[in-house]
Amino acid sequence: MAPCRPTVGHNWHMGSDIGANIRRLREEHEWSQARLAREVCRAAGLAGDPVGRQEVSRWENGKRTPWEWLPFIATALGVTVEVLRAHQERAEPPLPMLADFLPEDDPLSPLERCKGRRIGMGAVDDLQQRVHGLRLADDVLAGGDLIRPALRELRSAVRLYREGTHSSEVGRQLLRQIGELTQIAGWIASDAGQHKEAERIYRLGISAARQAEDHTLAGNIAGSLAYQFSNTGRESEGLRLAQAAFNDARAEAPPKARALYLDRVAWAHTKAGGAENGQQAMRALGEAGQALSEDSDGTESPTYLYWVDAGELRVMESRVYTELHRPLRAVPLLREVLSEYDATHTREMALYLSWLAIALVDANEPEEAATVAGRVLTLSADVASERTAERVRIVLGRLQEYAEVPEVAALLDEHEAA
Template sequence: MSSDERRHQFGEYLARLRKDAGRSQRRLAEMLCAASGTHSVTRHEVSRWERGERVPDSWVPKIADVLGVPANELERAAAYARGEVDRAPFGGGVVLAELIPPGDPLVPLDTRIDRRIGGEDVAGLAARVHGFRLADDVMAGGDLMAPVFRELNSAMRLYRESTHTENVGRALLVQVGELAQIAGWIASDAGQHEQAERAYRIGIEAARQAGDAPLVANLAGSLAYQLSNTGQEKAGLHLANAALEEAGPDAPPKTRALFHDRVAWAHTRVGEAQSAMQALGRAHDALTEEEPEVAPQWAYWVSRAELEVMDARVFTELRRPLRAVPLLTDVLTRYDATHAREVALYRSWLAVALADANEPEQAAEEARRVVSVAADLTSDRTTGRARLVLRRLQEFEDVPEVRELLHDHGHLLSA
């Protein structure tokens, strides 16, 4: 990463911290002046920091104090931006550093319950975690939110309150991280994005403490995907790249394929077509590599078909329907019909691609299927895609099939 990119990344980080604290640039400057007893900081200086033109030096501890954030994290981020350290905190730079929640919900308690846990307890938790993954394949987020977060809270209590060996503790932290990832994914699907982000943050810390870099990357990449889809495209791109860096070149090929796919989507969302296509190519290349070791269980679903779906979604987003339509059509002919949410989501992309290809009649047919399935799912993602498809088809309202579709379901646009 170039020095300009490092400074720009720090500037975006500082701007987010300031906004989270509810301060304007002018107010931050005033507070810094009051804290230092001088008038040497202006709104324009704060603006230069946030644009990446300069990196504050002696002001960093006072900025941290005024914004109520850990000074050591801000100082490490500034040092990375100035090029004083070669590797950013936690391997993913400023972006990953800011995800760790204040305090540590995983710190063992001084007083523990009289229970010693071992490998069998961890294996039981691992089975329940994978059970939630499989349930997510056929159920929507709204149906799974309560039980998965109960399980996550229970797993954290188990780690904090019981006694165990170092190896068992590390294995337990891995399962907490994996559970946090699926909990975050489920919450995001239910439209509970703040709760999803908190789960991802907890999971990143658990995986980091366990020394599991691919799992850290999976959690960070999952959050990057959420950011890319919820109006924070630049932050999503920074975090997707940070996740890939965290995983490193020695991560199992199947996991690297997933991380490259997320980078491709993040580039797509910011309109960087060439970079997106390059990342798609790297994802396919990674998947064809020989697996030197068994991929982690959480990557069970990564396959050529899933990469082709992402290919098609990127092509659709970049308005290349002639490439998207054949891919999605082929994948849908062989996709497991019990995965109703995924089928509906993929059909929504097909509907948009067909509209872009000036095939409104077929697009309306696919859209009707999407709306029908979305009505039966407690999935915010599916509902949102249904609305997006209906909006996309409004320009074809003179076509009978589209007019009928909008007559039957147009009310969803104002819901």
Template sequence: MAETLPALLKRQRAGFGWTQARLAQELCAASGRPTVTRQEVYRWESGRRIPKFWLPHLATVLQIPRTELERSIASAKEKSAALDDFFPRGKARQRQLCPPRGRLGGGDADDLSSRVHALRLADDVLPGKDLIRPALRELKTAVRRTENGFSSETAERSFLVPLGELAQIAGWIASDAGRQGVAERVYRLGIAAARQAGDAALAAQIAGCLAYQWSNNGRESEGVALAEAALAEAGPAAPPRARALFWDRVAWARTMTGDAQGAMRALGEAESALARHRDEAEPAWLYWVDEGELQIMAARVHTELRRPLRAVPLLTEVLARYDTTHTREHALYLSWLAVAYADANEPEEAAAVARRMLAMSANLGSHRTSRRGRAVLTALHPFHDVPEVAEVLETVHAEYRNTAKGAH
């Protein structure tokens, strides 16, 4: 699929070393019409407007064949339509999230960005049950603040980007708390904010999170379609680590439909994308994407596809160096290792890992770890005659009986 017009314009302009204002000046000179402003260039590059009249002048000034510009416009429409299958742009979605002018400025955006990053770091070590209330409170406060309007278009975009990021992490937290309906509504808000800000990579990040949620909650086919639409929305101009993350989401979505070939291809694309990562500018939300995370996803994919001989070495290597303060993730990765050992017909090893995982996730307050705990017990059950497995199952049953007794 061709590069979208916003991405093409940004890339070519950057290649000349021009600012948006400089491109506007060049267009005025080439056309003889002093009517192009920096704001108009910003609208083209953010996908808000299509420069139909200015196409021949853009082709001349940026030295791009007009046919390529036209293909890029068609590509943008295709990608937008793909995501619109899930997020239709009806009248309500076409409305601005906030007035075009007003009080909020760059300092407000910086403050929100700091609060968002603090929430991300908290999510690394705290479960959704503990974070959902403060996360949703932060989001409601940020949305209310937009009612005051913005001091400029630049301030508007600067605030909408961290607002979208806040919606992403709040949605992720809500999902971990088991509030899937809340998470989906928050994700949709985040996609609207990211699109309004012209941040295609952020819109793809949020859509990818929702695709992951759908894949894990009985909407596997829709998860595949949305994960792939998100990847297309981001386009080839997205930072390499972002594309690696989006390909990982496609791999997981394909895995959950049983498409082993599609999952393997997506994992390979994720590795290739990450290999292109250098020191390019990229958003803060990519801080955790690295080779280790790709190994974890590969191991999870192999476990779900019942390929334990590939999954066990990867998970063992990752867990040997994993930060144990990240309790939820540690427990999740142990859960896949336990299942992989069970699939490898190593019930004693599976029981040992399961014991650690279940103890670590007890009363953690994470919907994800609770679900994975049930998956581990299901994997162990065929080996209930093995003493080590029987001990784990009896411990779980005893805890359940004690909990039930205490409830009466």
């Protein structure tokens, strides 16, 4: 096999460029690293596994440059060697992906051959505290700020479960904490705009929660994935999954959890569109309120539901009214919610103000809508959230309908100049 060695004078970046290009093209094919390894061996006409997932990982991370394998990698990916060698400008290193450190088959299968350190409940408690700390950090920081530490925590937790030795009860509690971690890590990834990665994380969490026999947690994670589907153009999938999450978990779920499931069902119906879905959304909101009213101080709810309260249900109700173009109901409700909201939660404040701006446009109040939109732009300027970025685009798009109104024109001009 003739080696494809670089000639003298090649840019020193070439090795890392090749790794970045391999990774980018593999992800465009939606292949795992193990799948690419198999395709490279097939292209080279080799039996067995002379190239494996770990070797592909070394290529992509720049730890090893596959000079002699380049023609076969190019063939497997359907490109030329020149495409693999092309220089890529990169502002920062690529985000770590769950697939980089999880096996292709079952990411939660314990390594029976591995005699790792003995894991006790102390390790579970420590992980629980870190998960809750990450959840609290998400209240004030956006996905772009948190995705790297979130994925590092998830990687560490999965390794702890797989590589350590533990009793069945400790293993079940570890799986439960992995499930809770995937819920917040998936939310963070989704907020950072990494929707495919978020879906992989959520699916891992559903598996962990089901293995731990925690159906309430599995329903919560599935509902989070349904919410992402509903917001990213997969409305029918979102509706089916939201309903399935509610149906599977409601029998043993505490009132707060049922209220949250129903909240997501309401949103899924709203995003699915149509008069009948609108009616179903309002019915689900009513049932969510009823479920929450059954909650009392003596009712035990999981810690991760600390944020579910009457105020959050009003937020969803106001968003549903806005989406259904019912501004007379949406505007006063949003104003009430915003008057009570914690101003330190910048991302959420920007998001809720964006709904108010849209409702004001629907109410034919472009001047006030422009004022509210200005606050949205100011709050979201330094927030690393794809959710707020998307809402800004939607608000500005709706304001274009009133581009001749002086207040709106001034806001649009200022935004364009910025």
